[in-house]
Amino acid sequence: MAVPSAPEQSVSPIIVPGQLTLRTIRGKNGPFTVGRLATHLGVFEVKDPELEQYAEGKYDGEFVIRYIFPKSYPVGGGMRFEIRASLDGMTLNGIDKLSRDEARSFASQDVDPLEEELGTQPAAKPARASRPAKPAPVQASADPLVDTTPFGVDAPPPASSSSAAPGSAEDPDAALFGRLWPLGESVKLDSTIDRRALRAQIARLGELGFALNFKTQEWSRQAELQPV
Template identity: 65%
Template sequence: MAASAALQLSASSFVVPGQLTLRTIHGRNGPFNVGSLITPVGKFAVKDAELEQYPEGKYDGEFVISYIYAKAYPSGGGIRIEVRATLDGMTLSGIDKLSRAEARAFSNQEVDPLDEELGTQPAMPAATPLPEPARMQASKDPLIDTAPFGVDMPSAAVATSGGPDSDDAALFGLLWPLEESVKLDSTIDRRTLRLQIARLGVLGYTLDFKSQQWNQPDQQAA
């Protein structure tokens, strides 16, 4: 999903007002978000990677829907079918906390979207699950490339220097060194995105959900 506050339409997308409810669930891979989008044209499950950044709550706004489809997955020993929407962008105008009833409306059997992408969720018998991706750490041997496919890594000189910034440079790739405001790329693999989100929190950044970017504390107050 395009992480932009400005709504831009493609030939197949349309904009609708609505309310996006996000629920944070703690699974074997750590916390993950699942969403429910209520609009005038219907109610949809939303599990775009972009939503990994946002705290649990109810968000009012406008949403660019690019694709609607049915998705079946294992749940509680059976098969669950839900109608999902893929978002190309959104403009958020407000947030409220979830009530207990709203939180309980989400299934305890929600599948982590990361497991879906890796093919490691509980079986609907199918192809052999994909292996876990390699840890994002450059080899100490500059002649050996251990970078995951599609992840930009720093130069061998930076990665092997052992300096305090080498791990962050490897994690953030082209975003490093970080500026006062950071907009993450939600099109990278979801596991790396989660690591970036967690690291930004450790570094003191906070998410401004309206601008959809992470800011340092002094920048957030400005």
């Protein structure tokens, strides 16, 4: 019996207690975050976009697992196989630092989830180093912010590429955050948007003086997070 791919599976989410270990790895596209969820059901790899917001560490809490599926992808000169869990939400109670051994337990050559989504995973090295490498195809980047509509809100029809007049002085932050702009004292990001856009929003929030409260899963101005 054929097993449907992860997005095609339709099952009822389950809520389980567990510990999510997050590791930040530096790749060619910048830092990215991968996770490992330990529960009574087993240990699963987690690479959901939601994790991009959280600092490296071990988080205890309850996790809503949408589905569990096998995944394989090329790494170096071979293939890596893992069992992944896709999360539909989580409630985090606390955080601890990673030990050196725990940090090393993650594969140093882990593939950036963004490369998986773009289909640009590194292939195995050619047998002959002298063989000239083919130039990499140019990635289209005319509109990296595919969707900045918060979850649960109907997206407006896509604007025509010619709608923006040449020399328009549109606020780049307004374009980056979409309907979340202007930002209030706190903001909750929508992790269902394009992963590149989400990373850009996270980086910009840090520049604007926001910090993530992992318990509420909201970004607030750091002045508000300081004890009175």
